[in-house]
Amino acid sequence: MSDTETKKHETTAGNYFVSNYPPFSFWSPDRAPEALAALERPPAPGTDLGVYLHIPFCRKRCHFCYFKVLTDVNAEQVARYVDSAIAELTAYVAKPFLGGRKPSFVYFGGGTPSYLSAKQFTDLTDRMKALLPWDAAEEIAFECEPGTVTEQKLQAIRATGVTRLSLGVENFDDHILEINGRAHKSKEIVRAYEWARAIGFPQINIDLIAGMVEETEENWLRCVARTLELSPDSVTIYQMEVPYNTGIYKQMKAEGKLVAPVADWETKRRWVKYAFSELERAGYTLGSAYTAVKDPKKTKFHYRDRLWAGADLIGLGVASFSHVGGTHFQNEHDFATYLAKVAAGSLPIYRAYTTDAEERLIREFVLQLKLGHLSAAYFQQKFGTDIRVRFAAPLHYLVQEGFASFEGDTLRLTRDALLQVDSLLHRFFLPQHQHARYA
Incomplete structure (x- = not known):
């Protein structure tokens, strides 16, 4: 049962906050x-x-x-x-x-x-x-x-x-x-x-x-x-x-x-x-x-x-996350291993994931939804994609539930949607990412 379908949802273990896409468990x-x-x-x-x-x-x-x-x-x-x-x-x-x-x-x-x-x-x-x-x-x-x-x-x-x-x-x-x-x-x-x-x-x-x-x-x-x-x-x-x-x-x-x-x-x-x-x-x-x-x-x-608009990021230090040209990677999360790799003259990269064009589109879309509004024209110009068509089913759900509306070019979320936005974002994930462990 999702957060949006229950009147009272107890807090259980796991990651709720969506900070990136695809989920870290796929790196x-x-x-x-x-x-x-x-x-x-x-x-x-x-x-x-x-x-x-x-x-x-x-x-x-x-x-x-x-x-x-x-x-x-x-x-x-x-x-x-x-x-x-x-x-x-x-x-x-x-x-x-x-x-x-x-x-x-x-x-x-x-x-x-x-x-x-x-x-x-x-x-x-x-x-x-x-x-x-x-x-x-x-x-x-x-x-x-x-x-x-x-x-x-x-x-x-x-x-x-x-x-x-x-x-x-x-x-x-x-x-x-x-x-x-x-x-x-x-x-x-x-x-x-x-x-x-x-x-x-x-x-x-x-x-x-x-x-x-x-x-x-x-x-x-x-x-x-x-x-x-x-x-x-x-x-x-x-x-x-x-x-x-x-x-x-x-x-x-x-x-x-x-x-x-x-x-x-x-x-x-x-x-x-x-x-x-x-x-x-x-x-x-x-x-x-x-x-x-x-x-x-x-x-x-x-x-x-x-970052939410696709910037490159150099992540320095133990367990840090980087993003370079569509490739995500994370440094070694063990302190001793991190130090040893750097001392040996190697970059201390532990795991990585290179996104394809569709995953990059989804990443920017779900992260920008957290702002409460986004421009359809931005995605059309950058990715050549009409988000109203690409995300027709989940957008229909948000509109039907009173969580979102289009005001001209702008998709805007309601206050109630913003309060639970991270639980709504998974609807826009690719099928293989929707029910997987996030981290």
Whole structure:
């Protein structure tokens, strides 16, 4: 039974959020040579280039986290990791796919990029810029855990050129933060935000998660109110999911439970709907299924928008994802293996998947649906495809259910559709991808 066909759907284990297409479970190690071949080809004309660096270090591993993270590391391990990432970038810069391009966006994700000291991050970015200058970049984004920063560190981060600071707040209640494994406290959130605002970051984003372990209606209302008081440039809200490699899932498995100890989907969607309604009342505009922005003319998210329109991406670091000319690939996810491959002078590619023209069409279509609207003319011009014909059956379903409508050239989703958009996207997948494990 799908989310759209049930009145109350409990949260069970698995990936809900669709971040790419085809599903990661179809990427394989035996296709890794495809990635090496893609790097030897020049880029398609007009293709944007981005750089992503995964910083895998954290003070604690959150119970809901499914990313590759490491805790309790020392300065020597951090230094070796940074050296490896720079060695990776050095190898990429020499490849034909770069084609003389400079990145139009750079993203530091984690893990916890703000785990690095001010000096470590400054040295890292200086070395990156020397290899691949950022002077053409429209956005330098940086994820930040509030408890890992000082005012001086934030000043150093801003001085490197970071334009978009994203604070991983998740919740404002100390008990909720602690029981979900977060390392920071509410006091540190406010302190970090005030420092960042005073320093003058062009964009400050706050991340929230609806439906965390032991979260209540009253708590969620307070989180929304506190967010409005801070008045960030953008607010990103995710609905709690429980992928298979999280601490919550491991506990569920040990206890023989099928339902996760978090809010059900109906509750999470209602909470997110309330949050977005309150943000809109305060003058915000919805920018996607997950994000509200204060001023759409000033506040952009180039990393998301360029990737969802087919940009190339160099993914640096352990377990990082890349996309080059239609070939997707992921780095080694084991820390020691990643370091050993780089030390041996090899690119640390673990698995890959090369999309065909139809899969590239579907990828951009489903990802852009998450924005809440898309242009039929865009797909006609880029892929030579009339989406009304190609996706006639699933589009008919969305229209019949009151989830979508066409306004001239624009396909537009309703608010209720956006609240459950990830559960609707599978209808547009190729048959062999629809019922497969996502990750």
